[in-house]
Amino acid sequence: MDDNQRLAALLFPDVTETVDDLERRFPPRDLPEGAKVTRFAPSPTGFLHIGGLFSAFVSVLAAKSSGGRCFLRIEDTDKKREIEDGVSGIIEGFRAFGIAFDEGVTGFDSESGDYGPYVQSRRADIYHVVAKKLVEEGLAYPCFCTEEELTALREKQEAAGTNIKGYFGEWAACRNLSFAEQEAKIKSGAPYVLRLRSTGDESRKFTFDDQIRGKIEMPENITDAVLLKTDGIPTYHFAHACDDHFMRVTHVIRGDEWIASVPLHIALFRACGFRPVKYAHVAPVMKEENGGKRKLSKRKDPEAAVSYFVEEGFPKEAVLEYLLTLINSNFEDWRRANPDGALFDFPFSFKKMSQSGALFDLVKLRDVSKNVISRMDGETVTRYTLEWAKQFDPDFYAICEKDADYVRRVLSIDRGTAKPRKDIAVWSEVRDSVSYLFDDLYTPDYALPENLSPADAAQILRAYAAAFDAADDKDAWFQRIKALCEPLGYTPNVKEYKKNPEAFRGHVGDVSTVIRVAVTGRRNTPDLHAIMSVLGEGKVRARLADAIAYYEK
Ligand code: GLU
Numbered sequence: 001m002d003d004n005q006r007l008a009a010l011l012f013p014d015v016t017e018t019v020d021d022l023e024r025r026f027p028p029r030d031l032p033e034g035a036k037v038t039r040f041a042p043s044p045t046g047f048l049h050i051g052g053l054f055s056a057f058v059s060v061l062a063a064k065s066s067g068g069r070c071f072l073r074i075e076d077t078d079k080k081r082e083i084e085d086g087v088s089g090i091i092e093g094f095r096a097f098g099i100a101f102d103e104g105v106t107g108f109d110s111e112s113g114d115y116g117p118y119v120q121s122r123r124a125d126i127y128h129v130v131a132k133k134l135v136e137e138g139l140a141y142p143c144f145c146t147e148e149e150l151t152a153l154r155e156k157q158e159a160a161g162t163n164i165k166g167y168f169g170e171w172a173a174c175r176n177l178s179f180a181e182q183e184a185k186i187k188s189g190a191p192y193v194l195r196l197r198s199t200g201d202e203s204r205k206f207t208f209d210d211q212i213r214g215k216i217e218m219p220e221n222i223t224d225a226v227l228l229k230t231d232g233i234p235t236y237h238f239a240h241a242c243d244d245h246f247m248r249v250t251h252v253i254r255g256d257e258w259i260a261s262v263p264l265h266i267a268l269f270r271a272c273g274f275r276p277v278k279y280a281h282v283a284p285v286m287k288e289e290n291g292g293k294r295k296l297s298k299r300k301d302p303e304a305a306v307s308y309f310v311e312e313g314f315p316k317e318a319v320l321e322y323l324l325t326l327i328n329s330n331f332e333d334w335r336r337a338n339p340d341g342a343l344f345d346f347p348f349s350f351k352k353m354s355q356s357g358a359l360f361d362l363v364k365l366r367d368v369s370k371n372v373i374s375r376m377d378g379e380t381v382t383r384y385t386l387e388w389a390k391q392f393d394p395d396f397y398a399i400c401e402k403d404a405d406y407v408r409r410v411l412s413i414d415r416g417t418a419k420p421r422k423d424i425a426v427w428s429e430v431r432d433s434v435s436y437l438f439d440d441l442y443t444p445d446y447a448l449p450e451n452l453s454p455a456d457a458a459q460i461l462r463a464y465a466a467a468f469d470a471a472d473d474k475d476a477w478f479q480r481i482k483a484l485c486e487p488l489g490y491t492p493n494v495k496e497y498k499k500n501p502e503a504f505r506g507h508v509g510d511v512s513t514v515i516r517v518a519v520t521g522r523r524n525t526p527d528l529h530a531i532m533s534v535l536g537e538g539k540v541r542a543r544l545a546d547a548i549a550y551y552e553k
Contacts, residue, residue, distance in 0.1 A: 003179040008135040010186055011142060011194070015125070015132045019273070022129055026115055026246040035068035037250045039104070041075050041243075044086030048093030048306040050296060050360065051255070051285045056099055057323055058282060059253045061348035063102070068250070071104030073243060074119045077233050093306045097316045115247040120239050127234045130242050130272055131194055131227060139199075139271045140227055142192040143167070143174040144185050166223040168198060175224060194228040200267055208262060211251065211280035211350035221263035237264055245274040256281040280350050283357035285326070296360055303362060313388045313427030315376075317343070318369035325368065326358035339375075366425040374420040378412025381430075385411060388427035396431045399440050409534045410437045414526040421526050436520045437534065444521025444543075446550050449513060451506055454551035460514045461551070463488060465544045470537035474529045481512055518547030 001009075029037060040056040042048075056072075063070035072094075074087055087108050094101070103113025111118045134140035145153070150167070157165045175197065177185075185192070200220035207217045227238040234242070244252055258265075259281050269276040286293045287301060296304045303309070309319050320343055324331045329352050334341070373381065386407070389397040400407045411434070414421040424433055435441035448457055463484050472480060482492035489505040491497050497507035516528050519540055525531055532540050 004136050004138045007141075007179055007182055008132045010183060011135055012128055012132040015128050017125070017129045019130060019133045022126060022246055026248065029069070029248045031069070032067045034066055035250075036062050036066040037068050037248055038063045038070045038253055039073050039244070039247065039249055040070070040101070041073040041254070042090055043075050043078060044083065044090065046083045046086035046089035047298070048090050049298060050304055050306055050309075052090075053093065053097060053099070053306050053319075054285055054323055054327070054358075055253055055255065055282050056094065057320065058280075058327055058348070058353070060099055060101070061327070061344065061346070062251060062253060062280075062350070064344050065346075065348045069102040071113060071115070071118065071247070072101040072106075073247070074105050075236065075239065076119060076121045077236065077239055079233075096310050097306070097319060099320075118247075120234070120243065123239075123243065124232060126246065127228065127238060127242055128232070131234075131238075133273075134196070134227070134271060135194070139197050140194050141175060141177070141197055141224075142182060142186065143172075143195045143224070143226075144190050144192045145174060149173070164202065164222065167195065167225075168223040172224050191230045193226045193230055195224040195226055196264075196268065196271060198222050198224050198267065199271075200263070206263070206266065208266065208276075208279065210259075211278060212283075212353045213281060213355050216259070216262070218263050221267045223264070225264050225268075227268075237261060237268060240265060241268040241272055241274060244277050245269070245272070249277055251280055252277045253280045253282060256283050280353075283354055285360045286357040287360055293357065293359065295357070303360070311392060313392065313429075314365065314369055314425075315372055315384055315427070318365065318372040318425075321372055322365045322368040325364075326354070326360065328352040329354075369425040370422045373424050374415075374422040377416045378408055381415065381424075382408045382411045385427050385430045389431075392428065393431060396441075399438055406534075410434050413530045413534060423526075436522055436525070437531070439539075442521060444517075444547075446517060446521065446547060447523075448517065449510065449523075452510055452514065456505065457514045457518070458548050458551040460484065460488060460511055461518050461544055461548045464511075464515055465541065465548070468540070468544070470532075470540070472529075474527075477529045477532075481515065482508055485511055519543050 029035075031037070038059040040052070040059045042052055060070045062068070072091075074090075085108050087105060091105070091107060103111075103115070104118040105111045117123055131140060145167075153167070153171055153173075154165060157171065162171075172195075174192075174195070198221060200222040202219055202222050204220045205217050206220055207215050210216050225237055226235050228234055240252075243249075262279060266276050284295045287296045298304045321335075324343060324346060328346070328348060331346060334346055338345075376384075382404075386397065386400060386404075389400060411430070424430060431441070436444070448454070464481070467480050467484060469476075469480070484490075485492045485508050488511075490507055490511050491504045492508045494507045494509060497504055512528065513523065516525060517523060519528070519532060519535070535543075
């Protein structure tokens with residue numbers, strides 16, 4: 001036994017497994033050539049940021065479009081950031097948006113897949129096996145420096161004006177302790193961290209090929225980064241190398257704040273004897289402000305939280321559709337060519353991603369959402385509206401619950417047609433848009449266009465009430481309105497009216513406006529014939545009578 005082996009045995013007396021055992025426990029995945037294995041790896045903060053949904057969606061798309069796999073891993077090594085059961089909130093967030101992982105964490109205390117555990121705090125044994133090997137090979141060592149000593153080191157480096165600050169080379173006091181010194185300290189119970197013994201050289205550069213940004217050249221890492229903290233828990237860096245290797249990840253998709261750490265990460269993969277992964281560094285989701293761009297902020301922007309979109313009632317399809325327009329610049333062309341294509345069939349590519357950060361624009365999202373909802377049939381709109389209302393508008397839900405079939409007929413007006421209505425962007429707008437169809441919500445506004453008096457309206461309505469036949473189809477219905485015009489001094493022909501306005505009291509548009517206002521209490525509505533069919537003869541007659549009474553008052 002040499003000193004390194006003696007040190008490894010002293011530091012990890014209970015570790016009996018070897019890295020080779022782990023290689024066998026987590027064999028390479030049996031996937032087709034070119035299949036990408038990706039993961040989304042949040043900390044359990046309970047909060048799903050729109051940027052997180054964005055990255056997770058990219059990870060799923062990269063895997064799906066290549067016949068690979070994407071899993072969810074929880075990175076809970078930073079106890080400070082963790083909140084109690086921060087996992088469920090994240091999983092709920094993904095579920096609400098229809099993002100499904102192939103394996104990994106599925107709940108507070110559950111997971112599926114052959115490459116777990118998928119929660120880092122349950123992987124201590126794995127990290128310790130790898131750490132032990134590094135110590136045996138002289139590539140890692142215990143560091144006993146205290147907080148105060150590290151602060152003093154930093155101050156000395158400041159004063160000396162060193163290029164690189166940190167624990168490295170000459171400055172690394174514990175790097176060259178003898179085994180006897182190490183053993184004495186460990187036996188005395190002195191706390192220590194485990195550090196990488198860097199073999200990097202600051203004057204040497206290496207390049208890596210970022211999937212989104214292309215070639216990036218950086219100097220090698222030279223610092224002796226911490227691998228295990230005093231409590232034996234790994235740092236992000238060390239866990240990243242161990243987990244992404246043994247979970248057989250091919251492409252690490254993560255925020256671009258990690259680019260600066262790539263030299264260390266590559267050094268760690270090499271020291272461990274692992275083949276480095278490929279990286280795709282995603283720029284943050286941005287927001288326009290005062291003509292400039294800034295990151296969406298959890299504190300300042302309600303739309304930074306994925307829950308905002310659920311509460312507002314954006315359909316998940318619309319949010320994903322919109323995110324795809326931000327993810328790949330050619331998505332909108334693809335959508336035009338494939339109006340009914342499933343989102344996950346889109347041929348995603350890293351190369352078409354923004355390097356500077358996509359701008360998140362709520363107005364644009366609303367437009368996308370209106371289009372997405374316009375493509376849904378009445379059945380789907382009803383189901384989503386009721387799901388949303390049940391949670392966020394119980395009063396409206398209670399009204400709807402009285403007659404589900406009626407609600408379906410209301411929400412089917414002007415849908416599934418060649419030119420479907422596009423007036424709704426979020427489920428929370430449905431109530432206002434259809435309130436006139438529910439007696440419980442109906443508060444008519446009988447205001448008339450300027451050229452019509454209440455007496456005119458009453459006269460038109462009395463004539464219409466006498467002529468109205470609930471059995472009319474749309475053509476017959478309109479013919480009947482036209483037929484009312486001339487006897488009352490209006491013309492059924494708008495062009496004629498424009499040519500000679502003095503000759504008439506108004507035109508057919510005025511007559512139908514009066515009927516529309518009387519039946520719906522609004523000037524603008526979707527197809528009036530469809531509305532009257534849904535309301536039914538009884539309600540239509542009652543509303544005509546109410547309006548006549550109002551105008552005659
Ligand atoms: N847990 C890391 C974070 O939340 C994930 C980075 C990664 O995907 O590797 O930033």
